[in-house]
Amino acid sequence: MPWALQRFLEGLYAENRFGGREKRWEKESEAAALTEETPIISEHPVVRVHPVTGQKLIYVNPGFTSRIVGLSASQSDRLLDLLFAEITNPAYTVRVRWTPDSIGIWDNRATIHQAPTDLGHLDVVRVLHRTTVEGDIPVGVAGQQSRSISGAPFYARTA
Template sequence: MTISLDRTRTTPAIDLLEGERTLCRLPGDGPDRPYELFTVTPLGRTLGAEITGIDLGTPPSAELHAELRRALLEWKVLFFPGQDLTSAQQRDFGLLWGELETNPMLDRGDAADVVRFGAGAKTYENIWHADTTFRPEPAMGAVLRMVQTPPFGGDTMWADMACAYDNLDASVRARIDDAVAVHDMVPGFARFLDGEKLDRLQDRFPPVVHPVVRTHPETGRRTLYVNPSFTTQIVGMDPAESDALLRHLFAQAHVPEFQVRYRWTEGTVAFWDNRALQHYAVGDYHPHRRVAERVAIAGDRPY
């Protein structure tokens, strides 16, 4: 992969080379270890699996909780079709994984700590992003429950950012391994918040700095940790150079080999690792409605 900056152009020239890519679910990526308490159906090479044979509305045993955690770390986004959860049960499932974080930018759902997407006519999730990276301690994960599906469209895509990092050119990795970048809520939310509310929230959520390459605290994977929704600049770098490099890094989520795409049915629940992935909600279903509720699980400071 090569980057060149032509100062006569408004965007950098970026080459994403074709050919075989390194695709590992986990460090070492050894033989599959079976799951005993539910059925796992892989949907992608490194991420995405449907889980059947369990009811998320029933509190899990310690053994089931441990297997679900192992599946989350291995597959990064888990899909549970055919669930019949209330907002309160969805919240309870989220609490199994840690404290919940609230997001004052989003509409409230039918229970405390639950937010709702689809109450308004605007689509704003159709950009690659990881949730709440503008916080000092971004969300560890999210649990999304599909309430109403449109007659067509409305899929969600996820991208494996450890694979994105693994496949960067060695010269690019050398430039970013010790770099840090600014994350700011304004680019992600200015599109749909009025000026007064945006000003108030800027005081509450000032810009923060995170590593460009994050180490996953449980798997140890090196993970590309910048996104076009919230990352604005690489600290200490010339603005033009920073912009060119960020555009190259943002483009890695677009590689199909790093992605999984899911077609929703009502009642399906998705649980994903926000430390490992970016996601994109496809906005191709208007004028129909797509309604979902989400809880976010509080995380730790990236390192």
């Protein structure tokens, strides 16, 4: 990615909400009702710094990122299209060849999960059990933290 584009991205925030720009559920579904009744919306730095490695990371995701704050709708859509194409580039992806009892673990601060879309020809049922570890608050290159716009943060339940 060109240096000038990297520098531009470092000062931007992205709005994140369940479903991102394209909701993947039926209009009358439970998911639609829950996200309307209790919207959880945050603004995260588009480029965050990994708290352990110090690496700069593009921190957008097609399943959650809805827009770039401060840009027009068309500018935001174009930039998100570019970033989503970048982060889903096969050169940066891992495809797992699953076997019985396989487990996949990744660091959501540095990677995204994107379900495969080319399994329709297979006679299999895809089952995913997801566990999310309570994490840190994302911080951008200049030290700016993510901010909550709507909804309360959710934390791990204690016994």
